[in-house]
C-alpha cells in the first residue's frame with residue numbers, strides 16, 4: 001500500500017459485529033469475561049481499547065514502523081520515552097526544540113537525576129563532541145520551531161548509533177507525509193497528533209512509533225503502568241483527521257510556497273525563514289530529506305519597531321492569532337511574546353529569534369484570500 005491509501009486504510013477494518021465502516025468509539029472501561037481470564041483479548045480499557053489500537057496500527061504504518069503507542073498528549077508520549085531511562089542517564093537534545101519538551105526534560109526529569117544537554121545539531125559533527133558513556137538518548141526535532149532549522153536525521157542517527165545511543169525524532173512539524181524518520185534509521189518517532197495528524201484543532205493526543213519489538217514492549221508496559229492513555233473519542237478524531245492528511249499537507253505546502261513568494265516581493269518584509277528558499281541555510285538537506293518544505297513560515301519585518309509585529313497580528317482577519325499549528329485554518333503568532341516568552345531575551349536574540357519574528361501555520365483556505373489578508377495587515 002502506498003502512503004495516501006494507508007492514511008485511509010492501514011490498520012482500519014469494518015467493525016466485525018455490525019459492519020460499520022468507520023472505527024467505532026469503544027467508550028467502555030471494562031469488558032465482560034466468560035470465566036476469570038477467559039476473554040476476547042480485552043480486560044480493562046487502560047490496557048487495551050480497540051479504537052486506540054486502530055489508531056496505533058495506522059500511525060505505525062504511516063511511519064513505516066511496526067508498533068504505535070498512543071498517549072493523552074504529545075508531552076505524555078515524551079514522558080513515556082523519558083521513563084525508558086534511569087537516574088544517571090543523560091540526554092542530548094537539539095537546542096531549538098518545543099518549549100514543553102525542554103520543560104519536561106529539565107524541570108521534571110532533571111530533578112529525577114536525568115540530565116539533558118541542549119546543543120545546536122545543525123552541524124551533525126557537533127554531536128560527537130557531546131556524546132559520553134552516560135548518553136542514552138539523542139532527541140531530535142526537525143524542522144524546528146519557529147526558526148525552521150533542518151537537522152540531517154540520517155547523519156545524526158549514524159553518529160548516535162556508532163556510540164550505541166538510541167535516537168528519537170519529534171516529527172510533529174513535518175508529519176509522516178513529508179518525512180519518515182524510521183526509514184532514516186531513527187529508533188523512535190514522536191508526534192503531537194494535536195497538530196497535523198489530527199489536523200482540525202479539536203483534539204490533544206500524542207503517539208510514538210517504532211519498529212523495535214523490545215522498545216515497543218517497554219513502551220506498552222509504561223503506557224499501561226503509568227496510565228497516560230488517550231480516550232477513545234480522541235483516538236477516533238485522530239483516525240478521522242489522518243484520512244485527509246495527504247490532501248491537507250499537499251494544499252498547505254502549496255499555499256505556504258505561494259505566500260512566501262508574496263512576502264519576498266513585499267517592501268515591509270525583511271528576513272523570510274522557509275526551508276524551501278535556496279537562501280535557507282539547511283535548504284539542501286531539506287530538499288533531500290523532505291517530500292516538500294512544509295507549511296510553517298516565519299518572517300521578520302524591516303525596521304526596529306517592536307510594535308510592528310504586534311500590529312500585523314492584530315490586523316489579520318483570516319489568520320487567527322493563536323499558538324499551536326497544523327490545523328486546516330491558518331494561524332499567526334509572535335513567538336517572542338507568546339510560545340517563547342519564557343526564554344530570556346538575550347538567549348532568544350542569540351539564536352535568531354527577534355522580537356518581531358512572526359510565525360505562520362498556513363492552512364488550506366484559498367491562498368488568494370490568505371495573501372489578501374496579509375497584504376492588508378502589512379499595510380497598517
Ligand SMILES: *Cc1c(COP(=O)(O)O)cnc(C)c1O
Pocket residue numbers: 073074075076098100101141145170172173191192193194195204205206
Ligand atoms: C505541540 C508540540 C508538542 C507537545 O504536544 P502536546 O500534544 O501539546 O502535548 C511536542 N512537540 C512539538 C514539536 C509540538 O509542536
